[in-house]
Amino acid sequence: PIPRVPCLPRLSPYHLLVIFMIALGTGGIKPCVVSFGADQFKVPEQAKQMATYFAMFYASINFGSMISTIATPYLRRVGCMGEDSCFSLAFGLPAVLMFIAIFFFWFGRNSYKRQTPDKNIVTLFFKASWHALKRRRFKTNSQHWLDVAVDRFDQETLDDIKAVYRVGVLFLLYPMYWALYDQQGSRWTIQAMKMNGFTFGWQILPDQMQVANPMYSALIPLL
Numbered sequence: 001p002i003p004r005v006p007c008l009p010r011l012s013p014y015h016l017l018v019i020f021m022i023a024l025g026t027g028g029i030k031p032c033v034v035s036f037g038a039d040q041f042k043v044p045e046q047a048k049q050m051a052t053y054f055a056m057f058y059a060s061i062n063f064g065s066m067i068s069t070i071a072t073p074y075l076r077r078v079g080c081m082g083e084d085s086c087f088s089l090a091f092g093l094p095a096v097l098m099f100i101a102i103f104f105f106w107f108g109r110n111s112y113k114r115q116t117p118d119k120n121i122v123t124l125f126f127k128a129s130w131h132a133l134k135r136r137r138f139k140t141n142s143q144h145w146l147d148v149a150v151d152r153f154d155q156e157t158l159d160d161i162k163a164v165y166r167v168g169v170l171f172l173l174y175p176m177y178w179a180l181y182d183q184q185g186s187r188w189t190i191q192a193m194k195m196n197g198f199t200f201g202w203q204i205l206p207d208q209m210q211v212a213n214p215m216y217s218a219l220i221p222l223l
Helices: 013-038 047-076 087-107 121-134 147-151 155-171 174-185 187-193 206-222
Strands: none
Touching: 013 047, 047 087, 047 206, 121 147, 121 155, 147 155, 174 187, 174 206, 187 206
8 A cells, every 4th residue: 555644743943953963064064075085185196096086985975875775764664662663773873883984084083184274265255355346446348347356366366266256157056956956855755655666576665765866976986
C-alpha cells in the first residue's frame, strides 16, 4: 500500500536553532574547507597537484554524500526505543563519524600552512564601492564608475572589484536556482512518500530520492 504523508509538527525554537546551525556550517564553514586545502600547495610549482586535489576533493565529497543518502534511510528503518523508526541511529552514526573526522583534522593542526590575509577584502570592497559612488560626478564617459576611486584605491583592486560585479550579475538568478534545488529535500521527498518506490524490483525509499544529485556530481571531477 502507498504510505500516507503524516502531518508535520510545528517548529519549536530548538528546531530553528538547529536550522540556523546547519546554515552556519553550510554557508560559513564548509566553503572555507576547500580553500584551506588549496592553501597547502605552493603555486605554480604544485599547480598540477592542486588541480588533482580539487578533483579528488569534490569526488570524495559526492561519493560520501551518495553512500550516506543510500545507507541512512536503512538505518532509520531499524526499530529502537519501542518505535518502528530509529532516527537516533540514522542521525547519531553520521554525527559520531563527523566528530571522528574533526579529531583527525585537529590532530594534524601543527602541520597546516596558515595564510593570514593582510586586509579584509569584504570591507575593502564596500569602501571602494561607496567611495566611487560619492565621486561619481567626476566620472567621464569613457570611464567605469569605479575608476573614479583610483585616488584612494589602486587600479588592481578596482579591477578585481569590477570582476566581482560582473560575476554578481549571474548570481541574481541563484535564489531561484536554490529554491528549486532544495525541493529535493522537501517537495520531492513528500512526492516520493506518496509512491510505492519500486523500480526494477528494488524499492527506492523516499529518503533516497536525493541520491541522484551526488551520484551524477561525483562523476564530473572524474571525467
